[in-house]
Amino acid sequence: MKRTSLGALAMAVAALSLQGCGGDDDDEERLPQLSAATGASLSGTCASLASRLATLADTTITATSEVAAGTLSVAGTPVAAHCLVTGRMFERTSSVDGQSYAIGFEMRLPLAWNGRFFYQANGGIDGNVVTATGGGGGGPLTNALQQGFAVISSDAGHSGAMGPAFGIDPQARLDYGYQAVGKLTPMAKSVIQTAYGKGPDRSYIGGCSNGGRHTMVAMARYADQYDGFLAGAPGFNLPKAAIANIFGAQRYASVATDPADLSTAFTATERTTVANAVLAKCDALDGTTDGLVQDVEACRTAFSLAADVPTCTGARDGSCLSAEQKTAIAPIFSGATTSTGTSFYASFPYDAGIASNGIPFWEFLAPLLLDSGGVGIIWKVPPEPVASFNGPDFALGLDIDQALAGVNATDATYTESAMSFMTPPNPTDLSALKRRGAKVMVYHGVSDPIFSVDDTKAWYDGLRSANGGDAGNFARFYRVPGMAHCSGGPATDQFDMLTPLVAWVEQGQVPQGVTASARGAGNAGGVNAEVPSAWAADRTRPLCPYPQVARYKGSGSIELAENFGCQ
Structure with a gap:
């Protein structure tokens, strides 16, 4: 009884904190609170994992190998030891163009796992299996692998060497658009089940540019598969x-x-x-x-x-x-x-x-x-x-x-x-995602020259309208002044949105302003050459949830986020 009472009290406090952000109080009280993930250790050795994964349907595991701690690092911080799994799904020869296709992927499985899964949605026209680390937003600061997630990355079903020519094959088009995510997700969760003796407690998907598009599509098509969605500069109207x-x-x-x-x-x-x-x-x-x-x-x-x-x-x-x-x-x-x-x-x-x-x-x-x-x-x-x-x-x-x-x-x-196949069906209807307690965070550079921040704003305004004028109890949108496409520009473009997303999904902590910093001289995550010389090298600013704006409080250094408030 005591445990139940404390749980009820926690839910009431979470509901009150949400009410402080505006919106439909009754609706906010009904949104479920998802439980926190619990970790586990890799079962057996990395080398033995290949044989244990041999029965995966439509999947060929090509290699498993242990990656020592410190082999990878993010913003100067080493990534812990993990197991690297590579493979292919749905190998085939096209009857349209005669070319060979498969969905290539890699998974990185921490030896000490935090109980979470992250689908790293990649940019451009895909075509390459990039290092599966899972970004947190903006310039590099942290990532999912560094935080202990199991992470997958894929080529979305075609080789980059083909360039746009993969578009001749109709199935390759569909895999690139949305079906690769649908095929890889259950396979990845099966790999995690085999590797750790349990599936992921919480699943997240994120990426920037086309990766943001993949994430937006997943919000609509795979709402039942993911608990948190982190979309950067989402080109969800890419064509x-x-x-x-x-x-x-x-x-x-x-x-x-x-x-x-x-x-x-x-x-x-x-x-x-x-x-x-x-x-x-x-x-x-x-x-x-x-x-x-x-x-x-x-x-x-x-x-x-x-x-x-x-x-x-x-x-x-x-x-x-x-x-x-x-x-x-x-x-x-x-x-x-x-x-x-x-x-x-x-x-x-x-x-x-x-x-x-x-x-x-x-x-x-x-x-x-x-x-x-x-x-x-x-x-x-x-x-x-x-x-x-x-x-x-x-x-x-x-x-x-x-x-x-x-x-x-x-x-x-x-x-x-x-x-x-490229766009999310009914993009402002995220009721399935909302009802199950999943959460969304979206960020976009105001100076993005290829995918307009105004397009994302229009989507979010539509989402607000579809939810009684306020979607802030399950989805938040952040504009990044000065930032170009995904990063760069005269901006405070280094920030971590993955950590607040996890806290929102699993603990009910509603994100407010997210602190972003400039990547001036000496930045461990890589220097942004476009940081103006008049700025402090480590200038900080709050990124405010739209429609709020970061405004100067009237006193204190303009180089510090603490002297600005979201209004």
Whole structure:
């Protein structure tokens, strides 16, 4: 009886703490509290694990080996000893393109396990089995493996050596989109059961970019399989985002002084001029001038590209933009449209990170070299011929309306459209996840040039609307001012969101502001060269749950998070 009473008291306290964050109190009280994971030790030796896993269905274990403590390290901290398991699932030869396919994977199993499983969703177009460590968000600070999770990483069903050509095979498309997660998850849990004598008590999935997309898709499709979801810069509308990036490239091409180099349309000096103009209008809106635009919403009305950036009266010299440049660039930020002016992807906010080092790749090269292959081969129905495909020519000559039709099309061979297999079905209906007590944390750089933070904001606003105006009792969204795609930019981009996610899922501790730091000189996790010289090398800021904004309290060092509050 005493144990029951204490449990009831803990639930009541958790409910009251949730009520303090706003929302539907009755709904919050009904959300179940999941129990905490308990650890275990690896059963037997790592070497013997291969034979014990031989009966896994549709799976070939290729190797097992013990990795000594300190072989891997994160942010200067060594990772403990663990067992590395590699393998393949569903090996086959395609009847469409004749190529060999399999879902390659690796799992890292700590000798001293914390009872948790982490699915590491990878970025780009997948295709490579990267080291299964499981990130915690932003610049490297900690990861799941370091914290004692069992972690899996995969190539999502195809070899990176193929490039986008795997899109010719319809099953490879589906594995990349969502089915690899569905196939790997039960297999991984079986491996854990065999390795430790029990399955995972709690399961988590996370990643950034395409990994964030995988996580968003899993929220909708595999809500029963995971207890915590950590999505960074989630390109959950990836086909549309890629077409929007090509839309931008076509506009840059119209004002590029060198047709072979789109960066001449908007040079580094010109981007710095725009960044400085944004800061002049928006930096102080959060109560202090510190090189960061915290109040993103206020900046939308405070800054105008047309009025606040000088218009060149003569030759371009970096201190101004020509009228033609402004005409070409403005639609990229206001949001890509069809030929009839209908918006099909989100706007991008103006932010100080517009001058960051990642912009040239994502805005001037990716549309020609990456997005073109995705739009033309991986997602289009029917796909473009691989042998004669030319990415830059395809992108710069692309009919945007036809491209949108292509990613929504199906035929007898490709029976599921890209917008079906790449995106989460009903993304704002996370009722299944919510009802079972699972939790979601999402972060996104305000200066992300490829996946718009406004797209994620629109999703979260929809999620709030679907939950009586407040989804904060099970899902939280954090914008990172200045941060580019997943990390970098003039930002405090080093933070750990995995630890607060676990505390929320397993202990009911609702996350508030997450402390982020700059990666200046001497940072153990790797220096971010874009940290402004005027900042302290270890500047900190709270990342606030949207719609809250980090505002200066009026006194104290502007280098310290403690002097800012989420309001």
